[in-house]
Amino acid sequence: MFDTMRKYAARWRASTRAESVSARERRAHNLFEAAAVYVAACAEDDQxxxxxxxxxxxxxxxxxGVNELACRAxxxxxxxxxxxxxxxxxxxLGLPAA
Structure with missing residues (x-):
């Protein structure tokens, strides 16, 4: 009987962990977060x-988002x-002064 309860608890813990990982992976990204990561990756040439x-x-x-980041920068x-x-x-941009 205890063996059955132990197996059930182990399965429940494993499924709870899997759900929390998948929830983090599916988290919606903010457009400014995406722009910041995108621009930084471009600067570092990280395809x-x-x-x-x-x-x-x-x-x-x-x-x-990239436009807003450029303006703020x-x-x-x-x-x-x-x-x-x-x-x-x-x-x-390396342009001559106006």
């Missing part, structure tokens, strides 16, 4: 991570350098 992040959200959402750098955002953006 596997790029593909993974690109699969988290729709292409339109990823594009919006240029604004932060402009404040840090005490320069206008346009000058910082041109400098980052």
């Amino acid at each position: 596997d991570r790029i593909d993974e992040a690109a699969g988290w959200v729709s292409p339109e959402a990823l594009s919006f 240029v604004i932060a750098l402009a404040r840090e350098r005490d320069e206008p955002p346009g000058a910082v953006a041109r400098d980052l």
Whole structure:
């Protein structure tokens, strides 16, 4: 009788662990999280991570997130350098000053 109870408890614990792992894997990703991972992976030339992040959200959402990240990054750098955002953006892209 105790052997049967022990087997049942072991099966129940195993199924609970499997459910929690699959729930974490299926967790919905935020579009900004996807954009941050995507851009960082591009900077590090990590194709596997790029593909993974690109699969988290729709292409339109990823594009919006990358655009928002770029805007925030240029604004932060402009404040840090005490320069206008346009000058910082041109400098980052290697373009001549306007």
